Amino acid sequence: MASDLEQKNKKTVRALLLLVLVMFLFAVALIPLYDILCEITGINGKTRQESSILNYTIDTQREITIEFITSIGAGTGLEFKADKYQLKAHPGEVIKMTYTVRNKTNKRMFAKANPSVTPGPAVGYVKNTKCFCFATQVFEVGETRHLEVQIVVDPALPAHYKRLTFGLTFYDTTK
Amino acid sequence: MSAVVAEHEHDDHHDHGPEKGFLRWIITTNHKDIGTLYLFFALAMFFVGGTMALIIRAELFEPGMQFVSPQFFNSMTTMHALVMVFGAVMPAFVGFANWQIPMMIGAPDMALPRMNNMSFWMLVAGILLLASTLFMEGGAPASGWTLYPPLVLQTGAALPFAIFAVHMLGISSIMGAINIIATIFNMRAPKMTLMKMPLFVWTWLITAFLLIAIMPVFAGAVTMLLTDRFFDTSFFDAAGGGDPVLYQHIFWFFGHPEVYVMILPTFGVASTIIPVFARKPLFGYSSMVYATAAIAFLSFIVWAHHMFTVGMPMAGELYFMYATMLIAIPTGVKIFNWTATMWQGSMTFEAPMLFSIAFVVLFTLGGFTGLMMALAPVDFQYHDTYFIVAHFHYTLVPASIFIIMAGAYFWLPKWTGNMYNERLARFHFWLSAISVNILFFPQHFLGLAGMPRRIPDYAVQFADWNMVSSVGAFIFGFSQLLFLYIVIQTIRGGTGEKVTDEVWEDAHKHGLEWTLPSPVPYHTFATPPEKIPTEHF
Amino acid sequence: MKTKQLFAGLTLMATGLGTAQADYTLNLMEGVTSISRDVYGLHMLVLWVCVFIGIAVFGTMFYSIYYHRKSRGYKASNFHESTKVEIIWTIIPTVILILLAIPATKVMLEMDDLKDSEMSIKVTGWQWKWEYEYLDNGIHFFSSLDEASNKARQVGSGIDPRTVPNYLLEVDKPLVVPVNTKIRFLFTAADVIHSWWVPDLGWKKDTIPGYINEAWTSVEKAGTYRGQCTELCGKDHGFMPIVVIAMEKPDYEAWVAEQKGIAVANAAAADKEWSQEDLINKGESVYANNCASCHMADGAGLAGTFPAVTGSSVVTGDINAQVELMLNGKGMMPAFGQMLDPVDFAAVSTFIRNGLGNSVGDSIQPAAIKTLQAAIPAVEYDDDDE
The missing domain is CATH 1.10.760.10 (Cytochrome c-like domain)
Structure with a gap:
């Protein structure tokens, strides 16, 4: 009788410990799951480098405004501006923007920019074909550089989007 | 407890009685001893967390910074929350569970007595470790109990210790939960079918499953904080391509069920007490069980209502708004059921009943504000203001804490064989019930008028209600010394009046524990009971 | 000691209610935008629904507490189940919730409608100040707690906050906007999460590192509107207020011109x-x-x-x-x-x-x-x- 109970308890404990493990793994799995969810829904505005060459037909009937926003993280001694705040373009067209970045500090700086697109649900339609944001950049003391970004907006972008915001934030990653 | 000792010092069956001396409390595996340890620890932490609350309210008594630095103020709000949640409320309910679940289901002890002992001492170690961060360089964590990155990563030397403390508290909770589930599943008296279990047992069964589901998630989240800070990962670090909002999603996936961990056992105790003093069976037993399960289920799919302002896509905002509103339905069912239980009862108003009625009323107020903030567009105004502070304190202080006190008054006579001083207890009730409203009700006004939460100083138009709230806080805080006095007095003999086995009139109809002698012997139900009270069917 | 405190509390309540009513509000403010008024309406609606339910439930309960008590000799009934009643009190709240969800959804969609904005302002949260960038005309400045409040708020400053005008709600450089103009805000943060809240505009929005959040407003009445950071952002979280001054359009144009002049003057002063x-x-x-x-x-x-x-x-x-x-x-x-x-x-x-x-x-x-x-x-x- 007693050993019977012990067996039952052991079984319960084993099952529950398994549940604990599953939930812990679930928490870890939330990271990739969230990334997938973000890719679908655009929650955090992250865009990715497109590997393939995109061949859209340019929709000349439609014009959208693309806004280029720049930010820097706290303690990042860079001056960082898009050469133009915004421009109008047709969906499907390759949109180029040059950014001017200056290292205002007197140290050599490693820095990386992260993109963010808003509104979120439109993120999937903004294709980043060229961006300095996917690699760490090195800025010599006082160096000024002009860096280029190319994006293409998928013509399938739902009609009610008239304005897209492409944001870049530079962070000093010097160790 | 000394009464329990006294009882057994006269007992010649040494092998059945408790260990002598101090060592008894260290090595005990007896569910009643461990329940006692949990309850005393919770009471101690209630005063520690309460002292922190009074430091907060003292600083907020008047505009201007009088006593503490802003950084220390933030440490106080953070530690107050962590100590109250993990040190006071949860352990108090685990204490009740330890004492009551075996007696309520006719079991001789918890299923895993050694693990029971371990989970208690792990809790003590975890809380001590957490408290030690107060003395570390840079101070205790000051980023709120939610530990949001990136702010939490600015914590000084305390960060790894705080996170390790959270791990220990989590392991302790998980062990406790496993023990409770194993006890309920495997050790019920033969006739105690699941749908005949007292509601307290039911709510704890569901709570234990919640704990097992969420504690590992929380552990995962804080571990990622740790690696972000020390091992160059960037789960939540925007500079490294991570996402600070992801932490909030994981945290609230834990955090929302966590608040139900504190409220479901509260429902259980209330559902146990109200029928006894209404001299009627609980109304809608099975709907109570289903409502509890429904609330537990919903708690997993509403988390982002804590994050309406982070800028989710519209579909997300709407989904979380609708899902959150749904919680009002099972919660409403519970409140209606308690009201129907009182309806046409033959009520008396001893301290446990007074606290329970206050719980139903004031928890409902907290529920109303909860419904208000479920509406996402209005929550854009309420979010992170004192309106929220008022809301969750209404659902925790005059709800969970009141019910813990109700439970203490309800069961102490059974456990010790001594009656508490009813007149003092009622005085304690009225002091607490009035002051808790002076304390928290004005915070609704402050929040609506625009006062953000977690600020150490405020604009002068908020001065009057803050002063009222602080006065209420001090009355409430010092009133609890009366509770401490009553509890100690009861343990040491109470009014001198010995209580009957059922303690409360006809209580034996409501639960197995009341069929045992008072005070309850050290070992009970060595053989399972033949009959069980079946009144609610 | 305890009685003294109780007495003090009660006196305070009495005097507080009597005298200071003009200084503060008890309720949410209606604000100065169409959205803020919608939000206020929704708030009042759900508040009254709660009051009504509260009266019904507590009324029943207190009736029962008064009449169904042992001391009045009331004999307990033994009913403990009724599927019919349970169904009724499941359905009624469901209907009420649906009736609340409809207007809430409407307001939500309206808030999300960022189309046809006439100007854009980027707001960046810093520990512990706000950075404002007028994207259309390049005006750019930081806004932090004003000096008088900052002096008074130091521990042991000895300065009575009541003598400081707009204590903790004043900044060195306010955000200036034109009235009746649909303004789009872009929110981000440089270090930790902050939240930008001006109650009179009807909403708050988190500023999150690496994120760009959007919201819009159109202020209908010229005036000064004050708010605060509402997301815990470190030790000076309570000390980074927001001041928005809404001006008639000509005044706003003049302000823009002045700002551009200041930029030139600053450059000269530097030399x-x-x-x-x-x-x-x-x-x-x-x-x-x-x-x-x-x-x-x-x-x-x-x-x-x-x-x-x-x-x-x-x-x-x-x-x-x-x-x-x-x-x-x-x-x-x-x-x-x-x-x-x-x-x-x-x-x-x-x-x-x-x-x-x-x-x-x-x-x-x-x-x-x-x-x-x-x-x-x-x-x-x-x-x-x-």
Whole structure:
């Protein structure tokens, strides 16, 4: 009788410990799951480098405004501006923007920019074909550089989007 | 407890009685001893967390910074929350569970007595470790109990210790939960079918499953904080391509069920007490069980209502708004059921009943504000203001804490064989019930008028209600010394009046524990009971 | 002791209710936008629904408590189940919830409608100040707690907050917007999460590092509207207010012109020679607004967290090393090259060397700061990231 109970308890404990493990793994799995969810829904505005060459037909009937926003993280001694705040373009067209970045500090700086697109649900339609944001950049003391970004907006972008915001934030990653 | 000792010092069956001396409390595996340890620890932490609350309210008594630095103020709000949640409320309910679940289901002890002992001492170690961060360089964590990155990563030397403390508290909770589930599943008296279990047992069964589901998630989240800070990962670090909002999603996936961990056992105790003093069976037993399960289920799919302002896509905002509103339905069912239980009862108003009625009323107020903030567009105004502070304190202080006190008054006579001083207890009730409203009700006004939460100083138009709230806080805080006095007095003999086995009139109809002698012997139900009270069917 | 407190509390309640009603509101404010009024309406609707349910439930309960008590000799019934009743009190709340969800959804969709905005302002949260960038005309400035509040709010300042106008709700440079203009806000943060809230506009929005959040407003009435940061962002979370001044359109145009003039004047001021005394005088307020929140008003710092300025080896050492540290930042210290113009920078650099208990005696000119930033020859590189 007693050993019977012990067996039952052991079984319960084993099952529950398994549940604990599953939930812990679930928490870890939330990271990739969230990334997938973000890719679908655009929650955090992250865009990715497109590997393939995109061949859209340019929709000349439609014009959208693309806004280029720049930010820097706290303690990042860079001056960082898009050469133009915004421009109008047709969906499907390759949109180029040059950014001017200056290292205002007197140290050599490693820095990386992260993109963010808003509104979120439109993120999937903004294709980043060229961006300095996917690699760490090195800025010599006082160096000024002009860096280029190319994006293409998928013509399938739902009609009610008239304005897209492409944001870049530079962070000093010097160790 | 000394009464329990006294009882057994006269007992010649040494092998059945408790260990002598101090060592008894260290090595005990007896569910009643461990329940006692949990309850005393919770009471101690209630005063520690309460002292922190009074430091907060003292600083907020008047505009201007009088006593503490802003950084220390933030440490106080953070530690107050962590100590109250993990040190006071949860352990108090685990204490009740330890004492009551075996007696309520006719079991001789918890299923895993050694693990029971371990989970208690792990809790003590975890809380001590957490408290030690107060003395570390840079101070205790000051980023709120939610530990949001990136702010939490600015914590000084305390960060790894705080996170390790959270791990220990989590392991302790998980062990406790496993023990409770194993006890309920495997050790019920033969006739105690699941749908005949007292509601307290039911709510704890569901709570234990919640704990097992969420504690590992929380552990995962804080571990990622740790690696972000020390091992160059960037789960939540925007500079490294991570996402600070992801932490909030994981945290609230834990955090929302966590608040139900504190409220479901509260429902259980209330559902146990109200029928006894209404001299009627609980109304809608099975709907109570289903409502509890429904609330537990919903708690997993509403988390982002804590994050309406982070800028989710519209579909997300709407989904979380609708899902959150749904919680009002099972919660409403519970409140209606308690009201129907009182309806046409033959009520008396001893301290446990007074606290329970206050719980139903004031928890409902907290529920109303909860419904208000479920509406996402209005929550854009309420979010992170004192309106929220008022809301969750209404659902925790005059709800969970009141019910813990109700439970203490309800069961102490059974456990010790001594009656508490009813007149003092009622005085304690009225002091607490009035002051808790002076304390928290004005915070609704402050929040609506625009006062953000977690600020150490405020604009002068908020001065009057803050002063009222602080006065209420001090009355409430010092009133609890009366509770401490009553509890100690009861343990040491109470009014001198010995209580009957059922303690409360006809209580034996409501639960197995009341069929045992008072005070309850050290070992009970060595053989399972033949009959069980079946009144609610 | 306890009775005294109780008495004090009750007296306070009585007098508080009687006298101070004009000073504060008990309810949500209606605000000055169509959205804020919709939100207010929704708030009142759900509040009345709650009041109504509350009266019904508590009324029943208290009736029962009064009549169904043992001391009145009431005999308990034994009913304990009724599926019919359970169904009724499941369905009624469901219907009420649906009726609430409909207007809430409407307001939600309206808030999300960012189309046809007429201007855009980027708001960046910093520990512990706000950065505003008018994207359409390039006006750009930081906004932080005003000096009077900042002095009064120091622990043991001895200043009664009641004597400070708009205590903790005043900034050195408010955000100015035109009325009846659909303004789109873009929110982001540089360090930790903040939240931008002006109750009169009807919403708040988190500013999150790496994120861009959007919201819009159209203020209908000229006036000054105040708010605060509402997401815990560190020790000075309570000290980064928001002030929005809504102006009639011509006034706003004049303000824009003035701002552009100021930018030109600042550039000129940077080139002129400043006396040490002027620099120290100016530097004192720059210090109070930008440095005192960490290094403390008296320069003593915060043991273990923020180093002291008074007696610091950096401040009493080589002036160029000090300026370099301030320009580039270090650890939690932000790079102030971003935030201060050359005049303010030179002023505060000079002030900390000759105030706060330090007396080094030297000073640095705004022009030198300008040179320090620009002297290093700018090397032009092509984009080599092909």
